[in-house]
Amino acid sequence: MVLNYIWVAFFLIAFIVAVCKLLFLGDLEVFNRIIAASFDSARNGFEISLGLTGILTLWLGIMKIGEQGGVIQAFARIGAPVFSKLFPDIPKNHPVTGSIFMNISANLLGLDNAATPMGLKAMQQLQELNTEKETASNAMIMFLCINASGLTLLPITIMMYRAQLGAANPSDVFLPIMLATFTSTLVAVLMVCIKQRINILQRNLLLFFGGLIGLIAGLIALFHSMPEEKVSLYSTLFANTLLFTIICGFIVAGIRRKVNVYNAFIDGAKEGFKTAITIIPYLVAILVGIGVFRASGAMDFLIDGIRGGVALAGLNTDFVEALPTILMKPLSGSGARGMMIDAMNTYGADSFVGRLACIVQGTTDTTFYVVALYYGSVAIKNTRYTVSYSLLADLAGALAAIGMAYLFFG
Numbered sequence: 001m002v003l004n005y006i007w008v009a010f011f012l013i014a015f016i017v018a019v020c021k022l023l024f025l026g027d028l029e030v031f032n033r034i035i036a037a038s039f040d041s042a043r044n045g046f047e048i049s050l051g052l053t054g055i056l057t058l059w060l061g062i063m064k065i066g067e068q069g070g071v072i073q074a075f076a077r078i079g080a081p082v083f084s085k086l087f088p089d090i091p092k093n094h095p096v097t098g099s100i101f102m103n104i105s106a107n108l109l110g111l112d113n114a115a116t117p118m119g120l121k122a123m124q125q126l127q128e129l130n131t132e133k134e135t136a137s138n139a140m141i142m143f144l145c146i147n148a149s150g151l152t153l154l155p156i157t158i159m160m161y162r163a164q165l166g167a168a169n170p171s172d173v174f175l176p177i178m179l180a181t182f183t184s185t186l187v188a189v190l191m192v193c194i195k196q197r198i199n200i201l202q203r204n205l206l207l208f209f210g211g212l213i214g215l216i217a218g219l220i221a222l223f224h225s226m227p228e229e230k231v232s233l234y235s236t237l238f239a240n241t242l243l244f245t246i247i248c249g250f251i252v253a254g255i256r257r258k259v260n261v262y263n264a265f266i267d268g269a270k271e272g273f274k275t276a277i278t279i280i281p282y283l284v285a286i287l288v289g290i291g292v293f294r295a296s297g298a299m300d301f302l303i304d305g306i307r308g309g310v311a312l313a314g315l316n317t318d319f320v321e322a323l324p325t326i327l328m329k330p331l332s333g334s335g336a337r338g339m340m341i342d343a344m345n346t347y348g349a350d351s352f353v354g355r356l357a358c359i360v361q362g363t364t365d366t367t368f369y370v371v372a373l374y375y376g377s378v379a380i381k382n383t384r385y386t387v388s389y390s391l392l393a394d395l396a397g398a399l400a401a402i403g404m405a406y407l408f409f410g
């Protein structure tokens with residue numbers, strides 16, 4: 001229901017802004033840009049879905065081998081002490097716990113290509129447990145909010161972009177990103193726990209979040225001890241080595257259980273292809289809405305209004321130039337990435353705005369894309385409070401990112 005209102009708002013606001021620009025500013029091209037953007041966004045939505053098809057067929061095939069080889073069940077047992085508290089409605093040792101564990105682990109390591117198929121697999125398994133097939137369950141909402149909050153320990157891609165655009169120290173945003181993304185995820189989990197009446201002070205949850213803090217601190221110490229130019233190289237090497245180890249480990253586990261790994265892979269790959277086809281209309285719908293909103297100039301008016309309000313309040317406006325990335329992040333991953341690159345090109349990779357844009361890009365995930373993708377894969381129509389809580393986590397992440405930028409680079 002929330003997505004419905006937001007989607008309609010994109011079009012209505014875009015129409016009002018476009019009419020005003022035509023009548024009062026004489027912008028004769030505004031509707032041409034909107035229509036072009038709608039076609040481009042529809043094509044991009046299909047191309048993204050098409051690109052996901054290959055990735056989904058690969059990883060859901062690998063997941064099927066892991067499932068038949070007993071690896072997913074092993075992950076379920078590992079994650080049970082924590083996930084049984086965060087997801088109390090999931091039966092003990094259910095395979096979905098293993099899928100959730102792998103999805104979150106892949107996100108932590110910045111392995112987007114692996115995280116998405118694992119997440120879609122988890123959504124399919126959660127849907128099997130869901131008694132109301134068109135309405136998001138409590139477990140689905142918790143899972144989606146964690147994903148949308150974007151907890152990532154290794155922001156490899158961002159450091160690579162900074163290196164390409166001439167940053168003196170591409171990894172200098174590593175610590176600020178870690179602190180900001182942890183804030184957004186913590187806020188997401190706390191809000192959903194309060195809403196679903198889950199006791200956050202349970203021993204296993206306290207140990208889990210305490211362990212996360214320790215892990216973050218250890219990674220910070222490790223990367224701080226490395227030469228700056230080696231951080232991106234080693235983090236990429238570690239992530240890709242781990243990824244290929246997972247693939248080989250699943251295959252070996254299947255062989256040990258005398259599974260026909262090739263046939264298992266084909267069965268999983270078929271599921272991946274069907275899932276990719278299901279996603280297309282949901283993804284096209286949300287991307288067209290975002291494209292129309294941006295092409296109308298509504299985004300520019302919003303940013304200019306915020307800049308004026310901040311200036312009137314007598315506050316520092318240095319962060320305002322990074323607002324395009326902040327506002328675009330929940331709407332479009334590629335759009336936010338483009339805004340980040342534009343900020344670094346315009347103001348410099350080592351400028352305050354350039355660094356802030358990078359911190360924001362690494363702090364949260366693309367909420368509307370994640371919601372449309374994951375819920376679309378299982379035909380969920382009533383998302384309940386998923387979007388509103390995810391956006392609140394995004395807001396917390398954005399505020400934390402701004403705070404970290406001022407703290408480290410202001």
